[in-house]
Amino acid sequence: MSNKEEKPKNIFKPNNSKYWWLRVKIHGVTHRESLRTTSQRVAEKKAKGRIKELRGLDEAGELDWSFGAGLAKFYDVLGLESSSWGAETRKRYRCSLRQILRVIDGYCDDIGCNIKDLMAAEITTAVVSEFVSRRRAEGVTVSTINRDLTAFANLMRSIKNDGWIETNPVQNYEKQGMKEILPVIVPPSEASIQKLSARAPGTLFYFPKFLDATGGRVTEMAMLLWSDISGFENPVEGNVQAILRNTKGKKVRAIALRQEVIDILLKIPRSNASPYVFWNSTEHGYYKDPSNLFWEYGQETGFNARLHDLRHKFAIERLKEGWSIYRVQKYIGHGSVLTTERYYLRYLTEEEKARVSADGDNGIR
Template sequence: MKLFSRIKSTSNSNRSQQQRLTLNQFFDQHYYPHAKATTKQHHHAFSIYNTHLRLRMGEYALEDLKTAVLDVWVREQIVAGYQRSTINKHIHLMNRLLNLARSWRYIDFDRDQQPIKRLSIGDHKQRFLSSAEIEALLRQCQRSTHPYLYLFIKLLLLTGARKGEALRVRWCDINFDKRVWTVPRSKNGRSRRIVLNDDAVETVLAAGSVAERFGLRVGGNAYVFQNPRTQSSYQSFYAAWYIARDAAELGDVRIHDLRHTFASLLVNKGVSLYEVQTLLGHSSIQMTQRYAHLAPDLLHRRAQLVGDIVGGKSI
């Protein structure tokens, strides 16, 4: 009986210590080592936590992170002017942390404690650039003092690549003979191949010329868009992008809209949705279906093919 009491007392003592873990301690000692070993995107969680959670929320004990505290944390971000989509990323990570803390019994499961609700962001209106807008945008990018902005934006327009894919492209990812760019890990976690047209190949080679002017290595594991100061990949092109975009009077255009523009140009030229799906690297046709409305005249012509057969016009 005494042995049982001693074991119970020790268990309660350990549980008390676990409950007083701060969010920082839980992330550093438990969550991040687990994420690093089991997920491919752990570096995103590391960056988000250190930038947006560590200082503001990290000293709270896990058991003190109740709904009222978390609601204030979300509200402060809204007032600070963060985009709702960005706040939702922070919310996702916080929910993940607390769910695992409950699952691993570092805090008790509380039926009244609900996950933080994601903020409504509505449907972003798809934006497709016209030929004139593309010309105006590229003209302003050429005027930029940023050594790579013009080539980076042009490559996105020519390939439909995602911004993150282009930021991390290395010379060894590109097969110039086959004119194929292999993305080792895309958004869905799989590798994908991007077909390069002649202009895209020239754009990549031009980036190599820029790198050589700065005395940077070209080839192998070196990044195509290599920061001359850090000799690593750029984190973003946002500062230079915003200046060029606004100068072109395209303030409502996002970098991701360049990918939409690539798709729209293909569809309007009669390229099938299946081919667009392949070129964009979509995992399902449903993701590509959003572009179906862009070519109503083409769809009518395709439907008329059957009308001509049934009506006897093609016999």
């Protein structure tokens, strides 16, 4: 019998972090937090203890340490007249909290997670930086952003006082001079995508490569219907398009399918019982939580990335291939070309940057 302890499936190291993180699902809700260690052995030990603690809190009805829960609690406190803040301050803070929730929700959607699953510990200095960048892109004034940051700092201070986080990321952001911090993008390799696909069951076998070839968000592609694909009677590029309905903000958009995507679709078997492209035999007929499923598969295959990183890979490759920044923005569904520029232009040469921005806003090249 081997004395080597099997690696737990509930620890992982994000690409942009030196620390190991815990990820555990309790009653269908995924909880994540930094284990604040670079040692896998220590992380495994801390994870076991933390999972036991979390399950105890769950049984006692006290498990509630998500960012959304912290924001809701602070928002409610600001509604009390007995609060130590004046009426105008409380009103201003509550207005800022609504903007913080809206912007962070958009950020979560763009990185492929649900804000309901976002833990307080995942609000890092980089996330605060992203919040500021998005508010600037919306054209709000510096004074308004500073007011938002004051409310944000007090929110995270409240969460810190509850013991949910160790440091206040807003204060850290302000100390380092409001320097913009963007997450490092490490596109998955073709070999790792193939290994991930081989581990997935049923129609999910085709899902990673489909995301890689379309740049789509996980949810919008997981719920794609065969009836929303037109032109398939002549399955060649230029003749086939897909209507995406389950998009961010429910803004329906159409994309012309590249030949690589069409060839994948031609291989996917259809179901008489389910109308979905990526169907299964469940009552609803599709995979409701592919991100979590593939996280588990990724731990087994050494994928070391998220499904959403395939979206980043698509965008960077299309820009290097010659697509304009506007075409990429419209194709992947970014609300503003500024978001596309901020995330991806840093991975291009100066020559490539000039080329992708040269066609104006016609989005055809």
